[in-house]
Amino acid sequence: MPTRGLVVKDVASDSIAAELGVERGDTVLQINGTDIKDIIDYKFYSADENLQVLLQKNDGERWLLEIEKDFDESLGIDFRGDGIGRTRRCRNKCVFCFVDQMPARMRPSLYVKDDDYRLSFAQGNFITLTNAGTAELERIAGMRLSPLYVSIHTVNPALRQKIMGHPGAGRIMEQLNFLARAGIEMHTQAVLCPGLNDGAELERTIRELGSLWPAVRSLAVVPVGLTAHRRGLHHLRPYRQEEARTVVKQVQHRQKEFISRYGYPLVFAGDEFYLTAGIPVPPAARYGGFPQTENGVGLVRLFKDQWSKVRRKLPRAAAKPVRVAVVTGLLAGPLLRQVADELNRIGQVEVLPYVLKNNFFGHNVTVAGLLTGQDLINGLTGHELGEKVLIPSVMLREGDATFLDDVTVDEISRRLGTPVVPVGGPADLVREMVL
Numbered sequence: 001m002p003t004r005g006l007v008v009k010d011v012a013s014d015s016i017a018a019e020l021g022v023e024r025g026d027t028v029l030q031i032n033g034t035d036i037k038d039i040i041d042y043k044f045y046s047a048d049e050n051l052q053v054l055l056q057k058n059d060g061e062r063w064l065l066e067i068e069k070d071f072d073e074s075l076g077i078d079f080r081g082d083g084i085g086r087t088r089r090c091r092n093k094c095v096f097c098f099v100d101q102m103p104a105r106m107r108p109s110l111y112v113k114d115d116d117y118r119l120s121f122a123q124g125n126f127i128t129l130t131n132a133g134t135a136e137l138e139r140i141a142g143m144r145l146s147p148l149y150v151s152i153h154t155v156n157p158a159l160r161q162k163i164m165g166h167p168g169a170g171r172i173m174e175q176l177n178f179l180a181r182a183g184i185e186m187h188t189q190a191v192l193c194p195g196l197n198d199g200a201e202l203e204r205t206i207r208e209l210g211s212l213w214p215a216v217r218s219l220a221v222v223p224v225g226l227t228a229h230r231r232g233l234h235h236l237r238p239y240r241q242e243e244a245r246t247v248v249k250q251v252q253h254r255q256k257e258f259i260s261r262y263g264y265p266l267v268f269a270g271d272e273f274y275l276t277a278g279i280p281v282p283p284a285a286r287y288g289g290f291p292q293t294e295n296g297v298g299l300v301r302l303f304k305d306q307w308s309k310v311r312r313k314l315p316r317a318a319a320k321p322v323r324v325a326v327v328t329g330l331l332a333g334p335l336l337r338q339v340a341d342e343l344n345r346i347g348q349v350e351v352l353p354y355v356l357k358n359n360f361f362g363h364n365v366t367v368a369g370l371l372t373g374q375d376l377i378n379g380l381t382g383h384e385l386g387e388k389v390l391i392p393s394v395m396l397r398e399g400d401a402t403f404l405d406d407v408t409v410d411e412i413s414r415r416l417g418t419p420v421v422p423v424g425g426p427a428d429l430v431r432e433m434v435l
């Protein structure tokens with residue numbers, strides 16, 4: 001008996017599926033006799049040149065479609081939902097889990113702890129592999145689900161078990177070795193906590209992961225994020241400047257070794273470490289193609305490089321007076337002020353920089369991406385804002401005009417009486433100012 005399959009959301013016109021009469025609401029049950037459990041199965045099995053697709057029509061009738069096509073040619077079907085079905089949940093109790101530090105009464109999706117290799121492959125979510133047994137690893141290998149994004153934190157088995165609160169967490173190197181032998185590429189991360197997995201432990205993590213190059217493509221070293229809502233959790237504190245300097249130097253030292261050995265830096269310190277340490281971020285070449293910008297690695301360098309291109313083309317004076325507010329979090333405050341100073345040298349331009357504290361998650365959370373709508377309302381109400389308020393687009397949920405606390409851009413614009421406009425970087429910023 002086939003499993004429930006995937007329900008068709010849309011069929012592209014002029015596609016193979018449209019020609020064969022596949023319609024919205026139909027269900028793809030099997031391909032070449034194999035049950036289609038999720039989008040991963042579908043992508044893998046539908047790549048073949050000769051297919052027999054078992055389809056259940058809306059009225060319950062079953063059709064067997066015989067298809068001949070080019071290898072990898074799409075059938076033109078889009079499925080409902082994310083095509084994953086029920087997501088595998090995380091069984092860990094990480095000492096630094098951000099979900100456990102969320103304030104109460106936020107939207108339910110923010111409390112979801114997924115740990116699903118399919119989402120890692122399909123969307124780049126970090127997974128831990130603590131819930132991946134032989135069957136899952138073999139499926140990853142057999143279907144070549146590559147690259148994957150894996151949270152390592154430490155390769156020391158006992159320490160990883162302690163940090164992640166899971167007895168199976170100590171098998172990580174065994175699992176990575178298996179995946180590396182199967183040709184799976186992995187981007188990895190280590191969330192560092194002062195005195196817990198840094199120093200000699202970080203040294204070991206970098207060394208052992210580095211030995212798996214080129215299967216391990218990158219290691220991002222990022223500092224633990226601590227909110228003001230930690231209740232009854234393991235005692236942790238943020239990195240101090242001197243400690244952040246030590247981490248950056250350690251990473252830079254290992255980068256040099258990897259560059260001479262592999263021609264690639266492989267390990268990267270997150271922007272937050274550089275900014276906390278007060279050490280300038282390295283040149284773009286040291287970011288090896290920026291494999292982990294989503295993890296806050298290299299965004300400052302990208303911003304600076306874009307700004308140096310944009311500033312060369314700035315006019316001496318604007319065609320008409322421009323007055324705007326520009327917002328960021330504490331961490332990027334100095335960078336924003338520097339940009340505002342330069343823009344304010346242009347005739348008829350006034351940029352008002354606002355560097356806001358995060359009252360929602362607490363003052364230890366300093367990145368712009370975690371500022372909420374409420375922080376903006378509190379921080380900007382009653383201040384001079386000019387014609388519009390420009391905010392970094394990373395403050396919003398992807399593809400959405402909503403902040404983490406569900407406040408919308410429109411709502412803030414209304415409350416402030418000034419349009420709020422998200423910008424993606426310096427080029428966008430200058431465009432919005434019509435310079």
Ligand code: SF4
Nearest residue numbers: 090092093094097113
């Ligand atoms: S893996 Fe750890 S940090 Fe991630 S959701 Fe689970 S408990 Fe939280």
